[in-house]
Amino acid sequence: MTERSIELRVKRQTGPDAEPYWQTFRIPWRPQHNVVSALMEIRLHPVTAEGERVPPPAWEASCLEEVCGSCAMLVNGRARMACTALVDKLDQPITLAPMTKFPVVRDLIVDRRRMFRALQQIEGWIPIDGTYDLGPGPRISPERQEFMYRLDQCITCGCCLEVCPQVSQEGGFIGAAAIAQALLFNLHPTGEMNKDERLDALMGPGGIADCGNAQNCVEACPKDIPLTHAIGEIGRQTTGKWLRDIFFR
Amino acid sequence: MAERRIIVVGGGLAGLMTTIKVAEAGLPVDLFSVVPVKRSHSVCAQGGINAAVNWKGEGDSPARHFDDTIYGGDFLADQPPVKAMCEAGPSIIFLLDRMGVTFNRTPEGLLDFRRFGGTLFHRTAFAGATTGQQLLYALDEQVRRHEAAGLVRKFETWEFCSAVIDEAGRCRGITALDLRAMEVHPFAGAAVMLATGGPGIVFGRSTNSQVNTGSAASAAYQQGAHYANGEFIQVHPTAIPGPDKLRLVSESVRGEGGRIWVPRDGKPWYFLEEWYPAYGNLVPRDIATRAIFRVVFELGLGVDGQPMVYLDVSHLDPRMLERKVGGVLEIYEKFVGEDPKKLPMKIFPGMHYSMGGLWVDYRHMTSIPGLFAAGEVDHQYHGANRLGANSLLSCLYGGQVAGPAMVAHARDQAVPEANGLLEREAKRQADQYARILRMDGSENAYALAREMGEWMTANVTVIRENAKLQATDDKLRELKDRWGRIGLADRGRWANHEVSFVKQLWNMLDLARVMTLGALRRDESRGAHYKPDFPERDDVHWLKTTKAGWTSDGPEFSYDPVDVSLIPPRPRKYEVVAAAGGLGD
Numbered sequence: 001m002t003e004r005s006i007e008l009r010v011k012r013q014t015g016p017d018a019e020p021y022w023q024t025f026r027i028p029w030r031p032q033h034n035v036v037s038a039l040m041e042i043r044l045h046p047v048t049a050e051g052e053r054v055p056p057p058a059w060e061a062s063c064l065e066e067v068c069g070s071c072a073m074l075v076n077g078r079a080r081m082a083c084t085a086l087v088d089k090l091d092q093p094i095t096l097a098p099m100t101k102f103p104v105v106r107d108l109i110v111d112r113r114r115m116f117r118a119l120q121q122i123e124g125w126i127p128i129d130g131t132y133d134l135g136p137g138p139r140i141s142p143e144r145q146e147f148m149y150r151l152d153q154c155i156t157c158g159c160c161l162e163v164c165p166q167v168s169q170e171g172g173f174i175g176a177a178a179i180a181q182a183l184l185f186n187l188h189p190t191g192e193m194n195k196d197e198r199l200d201a202l203m204g205p206g207g208i209a210d211c212g213n214a215q216n217c218v219e220a221c222p223k224d225i226p227l228t229h230a231i232g233e234i235g236r237q238t239t240g241k242w243l244r245d246i247f248f249r
Numbered sequence: 250m251a252e253r254r255i256i257v258v259g260g261g262l263a264g265l266m267t268t269i270k271v272a273e274a275g276l277p278v279d280l281f282s283v284v285p286v287k288r289s290h291s292v293c294a295q296g297g298i299n300a301a302v303n304w305k306g307e308g309d310s311p312a313r314h315f316d317d318t319i320y321g322g323d324f325l326a327d328q329p330p331v332k333a334m335c336e337a338g339p340s341i342i343f344l345l346d347r348m349g350v351t352f353n354r355t356p357e358g359l360l361d362f363r364r365f366g367g368t369l370f371h372r373t374a375f376a377g378a379t380t381g382q383q384l385l386y387a388l389d390e391q392v393r394r395h396e397a398a399g400l401v402r403k404f405e406t407w408e409f410c411s412a413v414i415d416e417a418g419r420c421r422g423i424t425a426l427d428l429r430a431m432e433v434h435p436f437a438g439a440a441v442m443l444a445t446g447g448p449g450i451v452f453g454r455s456t457n458s459q460v461n462t463g464s465a466a467s468a469a470y471q472q473g474a475h476y477a478n479g480e481f482i483q484v485h486p487t488a489i490p491g492p493d494k495l496r497l498v499s500e501s502v503r504g505e506g507g508r509i510w511v512p513r514d515g516k517p518w519y520f521l522e523e524w525y526p527a528y529g530n531l532v533p534r535d536i537a538t539r540a541i542f543r544v545v546f547e548l549g550l551g552v553d554g555q556p557m558v559y560l561d562v563s564h565l566d567p568r569m570l571e572r573k574v575g576g577v578l579e580i581y582e583k584f585v586g587e588d589p590k591k592l593p594m595k596i597f598p599g600m601h602y603s604m605g606g607l608w609v610d611y612r613h614m615t616s617i618p619g620l621f622a623a624g625e626v627d628h629q630y631h632g633a634n635r636l637g638a639n640s641l642l643s644c645l646y647g648g649q650v651a652g653p654a655m656v657a658h659a660r661d662q663a664v665p666e667a668n669g670l671l672e673r674e675a676k677r678q679a680d681q682y683a684r685i686l687r688m689d690g691s692e693n694a695y696a697l698a699r700e701m702g703e704w705m706t707a708n709v710t711v712i713r714e715n716a717k718l719q720a721t722d723d724k725l726r727e728l729k730d731r732w733g734r735i736g737l738a739d740r741g742r743w744a745n746h747e748v749s750f751v752k753q754l755w756n757m758l759d760l761a762r763v764m765t766l767g768a769l770r771r772d773e774s775r776g777a778h779y780k781p782d783f784p785e786r787d788d789v790h791w792l793k794t795t796k797a798g799w800t801s802d803g804p805e806f807s808y809d810p811v812d813v814s815l816i817p818p819r820p821r822k823y824e825v826v827a828a829a830g831g832l833g834d
Binding site: 153 | 349
């Protein structure tokens with residue numbers, strides 16, 4: 001009997017402007033492998049299936065438990081976190097490719113800075129007076145906290161942008177992640193005071209109106225964040241603001 | 250004269266709190282991180298953050314919290330800063346609450362608190378079982394606000410190379426490597442914060458993230474900063490064994506009623522509850538870990554004959570579990586494929602935290618003037634064993650103290666022109682990377698790291714024997730030798746992680762020696778440091794802070810007395826409550 005192995009086809013690209021190419025790697029099978037641990041194994045012996053010694057594929061990963069958001073990539077064509085992609089549950093050869101809605105840095109690493117810029121654009125913070133001792137925060141019901149907590153799980157991985165037909169590398173739609181964050185802050189009793197600024201940011205070009213209602217985002221989200229619900233709710237809030245702007249300005 | 254900027258290296262809780270404090274004081278900050286700050290290792294903290302608000306009417310107080318922390322740390326921590334931290338606890342929780350952390354709530358809409366190890370009080374505020382993630386995000390958001398206002402410049406995917414130190418021994422800035430362009434640049438800073446986290450990767454597999462190499466701390470140590478209490482390594486009793494990582498199962502799972510057991514004579518044996526009736530499953534981590542080792546290795550009672558025990562929540566209300574510890578149960582289910590609400594989890598201790606770190610004074614300044622440290626990278630608050638849910642508190646408190654101290658330092662110093670100092674150091678670092686890029690030997694850096702991790706885990710964690718510690722140091726020296734024969738598989742000049750890792754590996758090996766030799770010298774048992782040949786705590790000889798200084802021949806050790814002026818040391822016995830409760834108030 002031949003030794004069990006794991007075969008990975010990896011899309012490589014030496015830099016942002018380089019041409020992509022594919023390489024195949026084979027590593028010995030072992031129980032409990034996930035895609036990141038398999039990539040770690042390749043590093044120990046960076047040789048292709050054809051026996052050529054090559055630079056090991058570059059990828060991003062840190063926590064390995066799906067809470068840092070680093071390792072999102074296309075695994076067998078699907079946008080997901082590589083660390084929770086268990087090898088024994090995947091068809092082989094396992095194909096790994098960088099997400100397509102972000103510029104490639106190298107191999108499987110992409111540049112997701114637009115997601116952090118989007119958080120700045122929506123003013124994703126509670127505008128506190130200062131960090132000195134001002135006593136406890138506002139009371140919040142357990143029900144509201146539980147819903148806010150679900151939104152607060154967003155790891156900024158980019159899966160929701162990757163699967164969204166309205167998002168492109170050139171810009172366009174801001175994407176579900178930032179919209180859900182806007183809702184999170186609008187639900188907070190202090191954050192609510194700046195609700196209108198956040199809605200303004202989502203009423204312009206690339207904002208909520210660009211959502212095409214494909215609903216792919218909520219399917220792809222590894223943290224089960226109620227993204228379509230959040231988009232619907234922000235949609236209602238922006239409509240309300242639009243009407244207020246017309247009648248009361 | 251250019252404006253005075255403050256440098257913060259590390260975007261976890263301690264680094265971000267420092268950044269916020271400095272920005273709030275009006276000084277501009279350059280913030281460096283190897284990953285986008287929102288992906289820092291603080292996100293992995295699960296269970297909660299301690300603050301003695303006494304909102305359950307149990308008679309808790311910051312003084313009790315202080316006593317639990319000192320006693321839990323087996324009296325190795327200097328007491329005044331620990332007292333100050335515990336007193337600041339409630340105001341820190343309230344600040345986080347105002348920042349919008351989605352803490353769990355009581356029916357009245359107030360913050361909820363739960364129990365954690367090493368205390369009998371409900372003292373731990375929590376956001377599900379992903380408290381670190383929620384805390385980090387709240388701070389990340391506040392920093393983004395300062396960034397939008399132009400006070401913070403972020404350098405994400407940049408790695409700290411070295412401090413820039415002038416002839417008078419003062420820190421004047423840093424050099425950092427752009428992990429994409431692979432270029433080293435110098436940055437001037439009127440004060441520099443290292444908030445670069447712990448050294449888990451020195452042990453190969455641990456509960457830590459891949460970025461937790463301790464490399465930056467080691468670089469500072471090699472430049473003259475003292476490294477204190479490096480031998481005190483916390484092994485968390487409950488982790489999911491895995492080939493790539495030991496994933497944490499939070500202590501909060503036991504705080505909410507989870508029980509540890511092994512089958513004995515066909516029945517569950519709840520050995521912690523039997524041995525420690527008062528604290529039960531919530532004894533401190535060093536105690537629980539040693540108990541599991543005893544059950545598995547001495548009594549041979551591991552589950553299925555494997556080094557594993559059960560952590561059981563299957564008797565608890567599934568809706569409560571979902572609300573309070575859902576995040577951690579989800580990790581278990583995703584990686585193991587079993588539902589912990591139905592089947593007991595199989596767990597084993599895993600390396601988790603370093604109590605030791607860069608030596609800092611009470612303002613968080615290292616032994617290099619102008620260079621500060623806060624968070625897991627410092628040595629200050631946890632003595633010989635850290636209590637659960639105290640790490641998030643110490644990160645935030647450290648940042649709160651360090652930020653203003655750095656501002657004061659920056660304003661007090663009349664600093665002469667640097668005269669090419671920064672550029673010379675950047676050149677020196679760039680030359681080092683160029684040399685690494687040319688290495689063409691037969692060794693693989695990742696394979697050497699794996700070997701280091703296996704040796705460190707086997708010999709410098711739960712049970713320490715002098716012969717094995719000596720053998721480990723011999724091994725580390727051998728690995729340093731073989732480091733010189735590394736050959737690079739990647740000679741690219743763009744986003745080359747291997748080059749950076751080779752340098753990190755050297756730094757990890759130096760730090761590993763500090764831990765190993767510190768443990769070898771300390772002939773006693775205290776907190777997480779346990780030697781079967783010296784099973785008792787020895788206050789006469791070893792109630793001392795270990796300080797390692799770098800020399801080319803290896804670490805040179807000196808020892809400082811511990812400030813025990815507030816709580817006199819007493820025997821640490823979790824078998825009885827009275828021993829813990831002996832507070833003189």
